[in-house]
Amino acid sequence: VKRIVILGSTGSIGRAAVEIIRSAPDRFEVVGLAAGRNAGEMIRQLEEFPAARFTMRDGEALAAVTERAASAADRAVGYGGEAMVALITETAPDLVLNALVGISGLVPTMTALEAGYPVALANKETLVAAGELIAPFLERNGELVLPVDSEHFSLSRCLRGYGDDTREIILTASGGPFYGRDPADLAGVAVSDVLDHPTWKMGKKVTVDSAHLLNKGLEVIEAHWLFRFPLERIRVVIHPQSLVHAIIRLRDGSMLSHIAPADMRLPIAGALHHPDVYDFPWKSLGLDELGTIEFIPFESGQYPAFDLAIVAAEAGGTAPAVLNAADEAAVGAFLAGRIGFLDIIAWIEEALSAHRVKPVRALDDVLAADRWARDFLAERHSRAERG
């Protein structure tokens, strides 16, 4: 029985993980749950997993759980980032599933890795902002971080046994809801249009990132660190059907791909059951369902958000942390109706151009760059709003 802590248990990935664990109760025991503000879902999960201790994002959310659920007060570890760290160290799990969104996932990931607990990592922001700090753990033990992102899970399957013979990694991108649209037409798109992804049902932040393809840039950075693969040998191709999730090209020129339905339960279950390949209890893909599979060249210059991610990755140091923080701040402002869709790209560009890149040697370097980007944008745009 694997003892698991789920960080972000109330989110899209977290709830899918709960479903997977429910499908194999003899394999897993949930010993820890961490969530943001969804008290109702946490109360439900605490009933389902009686051995779990838990944390919430703030005191109000914690009180909303402890006041409504019997015995919750005894099982609460606390609230905020420090409580998530305590949850990990006090439960000493066999695996931490990090399904948090944003930079809040960074410190818990580092805590788990430093203690030697494997991390099933959905929280790509951790690798984007602090890949340099995660890389040494992966050098010592490549199995310490298990990819949950569908492309990276697929890549890990393709690369098994072929790591040294792989010439090129190719990530597929659906193109998002606006594929084929003239970028100039997108200034006034509504939040609901941006959140209407054609192939994946995900949390809001990653869905917005996918709509302007910044997400694909974040995934290139993620692949670079996870598989210790040079950026210039990672390519992207548009594949609107989202059935082929990754392709590798070997030194002999032949290619291997991984084909699966657009169902996040597959990579999440793959990471939870790792190293076993398990019987997937849900629908698999029939060959007769594949239909037409298209691969369309991904033109650099067509997706400015993607290009900014690559610029930041190439600059290295604190630049990717600034990219990530600026994106989080801008996506938050967009979802709150304060800025337009294309302003997200403008905010990222402003922060990256103003930032003086520093080397990343310790966690504080990343957290300081993250703070700097958020303060810079808050200051600059509140001034703009005041006129």
Ligand SMILES: NC(=O)c1ccc[n+]([C@@H]2O[C@H](COP(=O)([O-])OP(=O)(O)OC[C@H]3O[C@@H](n4cnc5c(N)ncnc54)[C@H](OP(=O)(O)O)[C@@H]3O)[C@@H](O)[C@H]2O)c1
């Ligand atoms: N969803 C997908 O299909 C998918 C696919 C690939 C990769 N990913 C990656 O997986 C990660 C999670 O994505 P998601 O779509 O599952 O996001 P989501 O639905 O927004 O869920 C995020 C989770 O994190 C919790 N949370 C947020 N801030 C927190 C904080 N400060 N402290 C504690 N908990 C906090 C939320 O709690 P509350 O809801 O209770 O507030 C929720 O449980 C992201 O990095 C995303 O890029 C997601």
